[in-house]
Amino acid sequence: MDGSSAHSLDDGVCVAGDGDEQETRLSALELRMQQQDNEITLLKAALADALRRIGFYDQHFTRLQPTLAGSVAFPPPLGLTGPTVASVSSDQTSVRDQTPVQDPPPSGSTRLRRCSTSDKLRGPRDGVLENHRPRLAKKSASSQSLLSKGRNMDSRNKEPPQSPVATSRRGFYNQEGISIKMFLRGRPITMYVPLQAHNYEELKMELPVEKLKLDWVYGYRGRDSRDNLHLLPSGEVVYFIACVVVLYSIEDQTQRHYLRHTDCVRCxxxxxxxxxxxxxxxxxxxxxxxxxxxxxxxxxxxxxxxxxxxxxxxxxxxxxxxxxxxxxxxxxxxxxxxxxxxxxxxxxxxxxxxxxxxxxxxxxxxxxxxNPADSSCIVSCGKSHVYFWTWSGSSLTKKQGIFGKYKKPKFIQCFVFLRSGEVLTGDSEGNILVWGKAAADTKTLGKGAKETYQIARQVRAHEGSIFTLCVGRDGGLLSGGGKDRKVILWGADLTPERETEIPERYGAVRTLLEGPAEELLIGTTRNAILRGSLSQPFTPIVQGHTDELWGLATHPFHDLFLTCAHDRQVCVWDQEQHTLAWSKMLEGTGLCADFHCSGTVVIVGLQNGR
Structure with missing residues (x-):
């Protein structure tokens, strides 16, 4: 090649010179070949997708004849067009269903309807569809020949025989791997088991004889329940979450579980x-x-x-x-x-x-x-009321507490009995009210007020609601606030002596009780149990999500697992230490999550589509 000449290539690259001419030309050709390889890959992918779609329509119209003749419905193209999300309900998990296309049923047989689309293909329009059968049959023959060259669909088209259904505590499971019927919040939900590339024969197996044993429960129900944390003489802390009552030994770091409840424990x-x-x-x-x-x-x-x-x-x-x-x-x-x-x-x-x-x-x-001193006296409280009950035989009579000159709060949240016989209540206005029986002089209270209870004293205690009151072993009073997150120790005349504040990330004080020595245990509205004292900072011993948990994944090689929930938190938990390793607030509700195979990256799918 002449060194002074220039050559114009098809791809628009010009090369000149004798030394660099060949290298430049080869580089341009390699680049061109790489681009063509990428285009061929895309074409192959598009062709494969087209063949799958053609295969579906072939099967679709092949089934049309028995469908029109015997009013038999056919399943949707779940196996060919990819997974579809079947909405269960507004507050339940969606289930992915990936079922292979199945052979048409024998003549005269019936099948269960799985898609309302089949209803639109029957009835008055049958004559219209009948006129298109010759042309559709011709398309079917041509596309089947293309499809048979690409892959063998026989193994995927075989419909498994019906088999007995295995029952479990929560649902019905079809042993052939077709579906499982679950009851979520009382509603029967049919969820279809995803099928992989293997044969149905691999799914035909007996249920294992081994039974799972509950090892550890992460979380505590403090968000919407009261009086839900207790201490046993054995040193175990008792609380509940979902259907489980947990007995947790703080010192031994062990849990025991009462599992006989069939639905959520409330008190x-x-x-x-x-x-x-x-x-x-x-x-x-x-x-x-x-x-x-x-x-x-x-x-x-x-x-x-x-x-x-x-x-x-x-x-x-x-x-x-x-x-x-x-x-x-x-x-x-x-x-x-x-x-x-x-x-x-x-x-x-x-x-x-x-x-x-x-x-x-x-x-x-x-x-x-x-009343600790008299079982015939019972007190109840709630929205805008506190009732003092008298129980005698089969009779229960009540007297409503009289607020008198004091403003009636929206909620009476909690109460305790003092050793003196007085009743103390904590309300949604942040006040501690001292209740006692009305005096004999009833001129201001009216006739019949002698047997009623009235407010003897009001003390401003917290900003926002008082969720819990606790009488200590020495007779001292402790109160826990909602908005200010404070724990206050009160003296004999209801004067504040000491106070502390729990960190904001744990929520408000829901339940309060005395532990060993000067230790305090606090259940919070963000489903955490804290351990500490008025002089020592509080640290969590139990943590959990505060709303429905939807995403769950295990680490590929460490004893860690990942969760995400409606509370917008994504958390990684240490299975060995039974603790929260780290957590992060998301911009939206988390529905699914997984670890990367390297174990260093986490991916979370949100409800807003991100």
């Missing part, structure tokens, strides 16, 4: 003997979708054996609050149900029989307790 009470525990649950459904009646379980905290069921069939939507009597060593149990009238009932714990029942109010009832 707890400890018997005066410190061994027996009463726990009330909400109404639920069994594996067949039939309603399960709410009741109270009385069980042994040492053996975890259920001793008695109280109130089976007596409560409507669930058990809202309960308390053991103390003056008679826990012989009776007072229960408030979650019906519209919030019925109060007193039960004999030994016989399991109801002694008395009465309507309380149509408003929310938040707490109920027996």
């Amino acid at each position: 707890l009470a400890i018997h005066p003997d410190g061994v027996r525990i009463a726990s009330g649950q909400a109404a639920g459904v069994d594996k067949d979708g039939k309603p399960l009646l709410p009741c109270v379980h009385i069980w042994d905290s040492v053996t975890l054996q259920t001793l008695q069921h109280i109130g089976m069939g007596s409560f409507e939507r669930g058990v809202g609050s309960l308390a053991f009597s103390k003056a008679d060593s826990g012989a009776f149990l007072c229960i408030i149900d979650d019906s519209n009238e919030h019925l109060m009932s007193v039960w004999d714990c030994t016989r399991g029989t109801r002694q008395a029942e009465a309507k309380t109010t149509n408003e929310a009832v938040l707490e109920v307790e027996f």
